[in-house]
Amino acid sequence: MIMLSRVAERVYWMARYIERAEDTARLVAAYNHLVMDIPKGSQPGWEILVRILDADPVFDEWFNVRNEQNVLRLLIGEADATCSIPYAVHAARENVRTTRDVIPDEVWELVNELYLYTADAAEHSVGRRNRQQYLEQVIQRCQVINGVLRSTLCRDHSYRFIMLGQLLERADMTTRIIDVGASDFLEREGATQGIEHLLWGTLLKSMSALGAYRRMIGPQVEKNAAVDFVFMEETFPRSVRFCVRGIQDELTPLSNNKASLRVVERMRRKLRGFESTSMDQSALHAYIDELQLIIGDLHQAVYESWFHSGEG
Numbered sequence: 001m002i003m004l005s006r007v008a009e010r011v012y013w014m015a016r017y018i019e020r021a022e023d024t025a026r027l028v029a030a031y032n033h034l035v036m037d038i039p040k041g042s043q044p045g046w047e048i049l050v051r052i053l054d055a056d057p058v059f060d061e062w063f064n065v066r067n068e069q070n071v072l073r074l075l076i077g078e079a080d081a082t083c084s085i086p087y088a089v090h091a092a093r094e095n096v097r098t099t100r101d102v103i104p105d106e107v108w109e110l111v112n113e114l115y116l117y118t119a120d121a122a123e124h125s126v127g128r129r130n131r132q133q134y135l136e137q138v139i140q141r142c143q144v145i146n147g148v149l150r151s152t153l154c155r156d157h158s159y160r161f162i163m164l165g166q167l168l169e170r171a172d173m174t175t176r177i178i179d180v181g182a183s184d185f186l187e188r189e190g191a192t193q194g195i196e197h198l199l200w201g202t203l204l205k206s207m208s209a210l211g212a213y214r215r216m217i218g219p220q221v222e223k224n225a226a227v228d229f230v231f232m233e234e235t236f237p238r239s240v241r242f243c244v245r246g247i248q249d250e251l252t253p254l255s256n257n258k259a260s261l262r263v264v265e266r267m268r269r270k271l272r273g274f275e276s277t278s279m280d281q282s283a284l285h286a287y288i289d290e291l292q293l294i295i296g297d298l299h300q301a302v303y304e305s306w307f308h309s310g311e312g
Helices: 005-037 047-052 058-062 068-077 085-097 105-121 127-151 157-187 195-205 208-218 224-230 240-251 256-273 281-307
Strands: none
Touching: 005 047, 005 085, 005 105, 005 127, 005 157, 005 195, 047 058, 047 068, 047 157, 047 240, 068 085, 068 127, 068 240, 085 105, 085 157, 105 127, 127 157, 157 195, 157 224, 157 240, 157 281, 195 208, 195 224, 208 224, 224 240, 240 256, 256 281
């Protein structure tokens, strides 16, 4: 099958932005539940959301004080902020709009409806009254879009680049959440006695992993078991290991795939050396930093192999 590189690039980014909007909404929703469940002063500061999304420079352009209102305004209400949900939805819509010949009509309609919803509701959903309903709507609408893509697209190059974008974005977000969230929790270990299970449960909930963890591991959330689960559980669709295997599966049928597959093999080797019980906070942070660099290298390899080469 012949596919224009510009089309491959746009469906890849469409998938990344849809995944980014959903993951950001999950993250904010999980933290929003946390602050209502634990004693005031025990929860991490709202700036943890900014750090997870690597949005410190963007935040500093818009605001001075890292309080609840400003953080949520940035992530929910500011359509021009590159880390916000409305920005991701708008970017996804533009990529779908210019590739409608390879995307099912239903997907265009659903993405456009999501865009119209966020454009209308975002500004009024920063406050606590409407926030959770807005976030749940974004998550559900993104899930419907992905469900339609999976159930209606032929397993051709369009589908493969969509899956590559989704899985890369998901692996990146999972590592970010563990890196910043786990580091924050471990720094405050001892000061949060009695609520550790809530903190680590929130971390899993932000990746929609809490239910799966409880079914497979047990009801009590332990830090090492939680980190191992989202990194190494091969049957959980949001684990890093699952994403890496899925990326390899989608790359294999493509031509000109050698550079990207070499990077995937580096990720597989890196994951084989993962053992959370032998890592303190600094070792875990260093490990995730290295893994995120490999994820960046994989994106670059995909970009250079297919998006700069005319047709692929």
